[in-house]
Amino acid sequence: MTDVDFDVAVIGGGVAGLSASIFTARHDLETVVLDAGGSILRRNAHLENYPGYPAGVNSRLLLDAMAEQAERAGVNIEQAVVEDLDRTDEEFLLTSADGASWRSGYVIAATKNETGYLNGIEGVDLLDRGKTFVDVDARGRTGVEGLYAAGRMTRKPHQAIVAAGHGAEVAIALLEDAGVPFYHDWVAPDGYFTGRGRDVPPGIEEIDEEERRAREAASLDWFGETAKTPHPETPEQHPDVADQQERT
Numbered sequence: 001m002t003d004v005d006f007d008v009a010v011i012g013g014g015v016a017g018l019s020a021s022i023f024t025a026r027h028d029l030e031t032v033v034l035d036a037g038g039s040i041l042r043r044n045a046h047l048e049n050y051p052g053y054p055a056g057v058n059s060r061l062l063l064d065a066m067a068e069q070a071e072r073a074g075v076n077i078e079q080a081v082v083e084d085l086d087r088t089d090e091e092f093l094l095t096s097a098d099g100a101s102w103r104s105g106y107v108i109a110a111t112k113n114e115t116g117y118l119n120g121i122e123g124v125d126l127l128d129r130g131k132t133f134v135d136v137d138a139r140g141r142t143g144v145e146g147l148y149a150a151g152r153m154t155r156k157p158h159q160a161i162v163a164a165g166h167g168a169e170v171a172i173a174l175l176e177d178a179g180v181p182f183y184h185d186w187v188a189p190d191g192y193f194t195g196r197g198r199d200v201p202p203g204i205e206e207i208d209e210e211e212r213r214a215r216e217a218a219s220l221d222w223f224g225e226t227a228k229t230p231h232p233e234t235p236e237q238h239p240d241v242a243d244q245q246e247r248t
Helices: 013-027 059-073 159-177 209-226 239-247
Strands: 006-009 032-036 076-079 082-087 092-096 101-109 126-128 130-136 147-151 186-189 204-207
Touching: 006 013, 006 092, 013 032, 013 059, 013 101, 013 159, 032 101, 059 076, 059 159, 101 159, 147 159, 186 209, 204 209
Parallel strands: 006 032, 006 101, 032 076, 101 147, 186 204
Antiparallel strands: 082 092, 092 101, 126 130
16 A cells, blocks of 8 residues: 555445444554535434434434544544545545545545545446445445445445444455454453463454453443433434425
8 A cells, every 4th residue: 555644535424434434443544534414314303223222312422422433443534525536556536625635545435325526437337226326246345446335325225224234344345355354343351262272363352351341331431421411413404395494
């Protein structure tokens, strides 16, 4: 890989893009998320089918929590509307609407409906199905080496958990293609592997009981603080409805 700004650039800060970035960053790839804002999940009144939340969860809180998790993993999150993407022999060049640019070795597109920045890249097949989708293989690879797509823009079902899961799967495909040692993104009890005379596999961490309790306490503190007050943002309305309301 050449001397680039980032190993991985993720275009889109919704659940697919954030999920992908968490996996690449946790495995030591310098990762940036370029987020134009406006994730459709911010329109959701209350997310009812995301596993782990039996009473549902505020969808804006979920996005904020995923962004915080990504930043804790080392992801740089920047507000930017990517307008152009170019592929050279050794890197990608991403340019925003205001002229800012980033160079990366790999790119994950995760912008739901927006595909304009992919126009003109030889090897990217765009499919017109009323909306434009990106044609990918079973792991999110496009026809361009190093360029991937995740989530709804690849015709995945319109569910938050599906988009998040696909983002993770695409990131793992990228890790495999990049030659990054990877087994599980998993924290195991002390001795789980070494107690059987095995080396700890790539991507796994063994922690002792003291460390486990410390991490659990930090998790409980986070949930307690986060759940104290309602999220300050209300659901965003569909643009067509908002325009009609303004006219009336």
